[in-house]
Amino acid sequence: MNAAERRGVWDAKTWEVYKRLFGYTRRYRTVGLLAILGMAIDGGALAVFTNLLRPLFDDLFKNKDPHLIFWMPIWIMIIFAVRGIGTFLSSYGISYIGRHVVQAMQMDVFGSYLKLPATFFGAEPSGQQISRITYTSEQVASASTDAIKIAVTEGVTVVSMLYVMLHNSAYLTLALLVMVPAVALIATVVSRRYRSISRRIQGSMGSVTGTVEESVGAYREVRIYGGQPHEGARFDEVTRRARRLNLKIALTSASSSTAIQTVAAFALAVLVFLGTRADVIDHITSGVFITVLTAMGAMIPSLKRLTNVQSNIQRGMSAAEDLFDVMDMAPEGDHGRIELDRTRGDLVFEGIRLRYPRSEAEALRGVDLRCPPGTVTALVGRSGSGKSTLVSLLPRFYEPSAGRIVLDGEDYLDYTLASLRRQIAWVGQSVVLFDGTVAENIAYGELSGASEAEIVAAAEAANAMEFIGRMPQGLQSQIGQGGGMLSGGQRQRIAIARAILKNAPILVLDEATSALDTESERLIQNALQRLMEHRTTLVIAHRLSTIEGADQIAVMDHGRIVEQGTHAELLALQGHYAALHRMQFQAPAGD
Ligand SMILES: Nc1ncnc2c1ncn2[C@@H]1O[C@H](COP(=O)(O)OP(=O)(O)OP(=O)(O)O)[C@@H](O)[C@H]1O
Ligand SMILES: [Mg+2]
Structure with missing residues (x-):
């Protein structure tokens, strides 16, 4: 049990949550008041009707x-017509209010x-x-709006039925005293239990979503490697857990209903x-008795709902x-003052x-590197040596x-x-595209103001126009979620076009052309070469042929730079770089 689960129902932190949640409804005060009025009418009308029972029996x-x-x-007609309006309101x-709160919360979490x-x-x-x-955000709305509705409607029912009882016979109302402490006890026990279970249900819903997401996203791997039984078992386990927790809730709610009913x-x-009793039976008319009995009978379902x-x-x-x-988590640190x-x-x-x-x-263990303005720095080295990590510090x-x-x-x-x-x-090692058209993907985010001519120019430079032109709607073709309708190399070229369009002074290319055939790569290399002029560029490449012309090459190993210099210098050094180079250009299967 964690601290949150042990906490009481009415402590300071809980009040904070209530208040904050209430803040979301503040804008809908008028609708809220109308709704509450409706609930009160709904609950009260029944009591008014019950109160009519005595004249109905005794006088009518x-x-x-x-x-x-x-x-x-x-x-009777008027009472129920009014009640109908109340129910609607x-x-x-x-x-x-609930739907507006859900959306506001979803926006805040997404934000x-x-x-x-x-x-x-x-x-x-x-x-x-x-x-x-x-x-989770649906839970907030449905749970709290249901709660308000029940609390007000049933609360009013209970109070007004109590009034009806007292009004008709205070003596008979004494019978209620039996119920009050028992109901209070049941309510307390039930609410403790609910809180701890609800928390776990949220967690388990997350696992259900996660499992589906993973198995659906990796449908190819699942099929090729025969992962169906494994994925099936995994899903069975998470849904089983969700079912068990939900049944625990149902069990608690069913037992509390039974307990209340017995009481x-x-x-x-x-x-x-x-x-x-002998001294009472003569004074009480059947109308009074029926009214009190009905009022009490009507109170029971309301009390049951109130405990739940x-x-x-x-x-x-x-x-x-x-x-x-989540909303309170600290956002990315941004304490800089200088607007670059x-x-x-x-x-x-x-x-x-x-x-x-x-x-x-440590992924990086003391890297010193200077990249002068307008130069190209290439990072090479074994897989896992920290190249991507180093450049990922640039966008912080x-x-x-x-x-x-x-910088400067x-x-x-x-x-x-x-x-x-x-x-x-930035062109990253794994290209990420968005559901939308080719043009939207190239002119993404702050680039979305770019003209069609600019987009075409960027796509040309990235050697992407070649395949975009062949698509049915050209730049306006949809590329499917994550660019699912494009080949690996086509995705990479879109990413390069996006980087070209951005025209930023620092360019990061992390294995940017790794998925391309030699001919496309050469074409793009030319374009990139032109792009790199007047920019500070960091290139990561396994294919050494693409970085021979770099102003400096840094060889990384285990989070450090172990060699640094130009292609010629490093070859002459006869160290790591020379060894890598030899392997790529002499091994028969090297690329
Ligand atoms: N998000 C992460 N969390 C924890 N460790 C990470 C994370 N990303 C990378 N690492 C670790 O940091 C080290 C350097 O990884 P990095 O991605 O920088 O290597 P790389 O040189 O780019 O390799 P490659 O050539 O395969 O792309 C690796 O040992 C990796 O396990
Ligand atoms: Mg990498």
């Missing part, structure tokens, strides 16, 4: 009062996702992040007992808490060390654990994040 049938005989049917009003640092996305399975939007039956028995309202509240509260926790217009591209890494969160070894996805980066003579951290990122064009 026994005394045959002509006035009442005329008015009674009319009253409460149902629609509460849904109206956090757009601002949270890279470390957040590694820390939690993505299924959890998705289900927070699809499931209520006991109270009814007491009522009959009290009403039939805890389940809704607890579900909503633990869901809201989870959402608020266009950097000269004078980039220096000074003693950079980096340890990824939750990882033992991670902050070095030691050392600093200096200023500490990197002194620039505002947005203006810094505007300086960087």
Whole structure:
């Protein structure tokens, strides 16, 4: 049990959550008031009707009062017509507020996702992040709106029925005293249990989403490697867990209903007992007795629902808490003051060390590197030596654990994040495209104002027009989610076109042409060569032929730069680079 589960139902933190949640409804005050009025009418109308039972029995049938005989049917119609209006107002009003709250919360959580640092996305399975939007925020709304509706409607019913009872016979109402402490006890026990279970249900919904996402996304691997039984078993396990938890909720709610019903039956028995004492039985008319009995009978389902309202509240509260926790997470650090217009591209890494969160070894162990303005620096080295890690510091996805980066003579951290990122064009090792058209993918984000001519020019330079032109709608062709309708090399060329269009002073190419055939690669190399003039470029490549012309080559090994110089210098050095070079150009199968 964690701290949150042990916490009481009405402590300070919970009040915070209530207040904050309430803040979301503030804008809908009028609708809220109307809805609450509707709920009150809904609950009250029933009590008014119950109160009519005594005259119905005592005056209508026994005394045959002509006035009442005329008015009674009319009253009944009016009461239920009014109640109908109340029911409508409460149902629609509460849904109206609920849907608005869901959307507002979804927007806020999504807004956090757009601002949270890279470390957040590694820390939690993505299924959890998705289900927070699809499931948890729905829980907040449905749970809390249901809760309000039940609390008000049933609350009013209970109170007004109590009034009806007291009004008719205070003596018989004593029977209720039997119920009160028992109901209170049941409510407390139930709400404790609900809170701890609800929390676990949210977690398990995340696992369900995550498992589906993974198995569906990797449908090819699942089929080729015969992963169906494994995926099936995994899904069975997570859904089983969700089912078990949901049944626990159902069990609690069913037991509490039974308990309340038993208590209520006991109270009814007491009522009959009290009403039939020798000294009372003569004073109580059948109308009074029936009215009190009916009022009490009507109170029971309301009380039952009121004890279960805890389940809704607890579900909503633990869901809201989870959402608020994400909204409160610190966004990416951005304390810089300097608004960078266009950097000269004078980039220096000074003693950079980096340890990824939750990882033992350091990925970078003291990197010193100067990239002068307008030059090309190539990073080469074994897989896992830290090349991608080093360049991922440029857009400040991670902050070095030691050392600093200096750009144009200023500490990197002194620039505002947005203006810094505007300086960087990036083609990453794995290309990410969005569902949309080719043009939308090239002119993505801040580039979306680009003209068609500019997009075409960028696509030409990336040697992408060749295949875009052959697509049915050209630049306006849809490429499917994640660019699923394109080949690996085509995706890469779109990413390169995007980087070319950005026209930023710092260019990062992490294995940017690895998926291309030699001819396309050569064509793009030419375009990139032109692009690299007047820019500070960092190129990572395994194919050494593509970086021979670089101004300097840094060879990385185990998070360090072990050799640095031009192609010719490094060959002459007869060290790591020369060895790599020999392997690629002499081995018969080398590429
Ligand atoms: N997000 C991460 N969390 C933890 N460790 C990571 C993360 N990304 C990379 N690493 C580790 O950091 C080291 C350097 O990885 P990096 O991706 O920088 O290598 P690389 O030189 O780019 O390799 P490749 O040539 O295969 O792309 C590796 O040992 C890797 O396991
Ligand atoms: Mg890499």
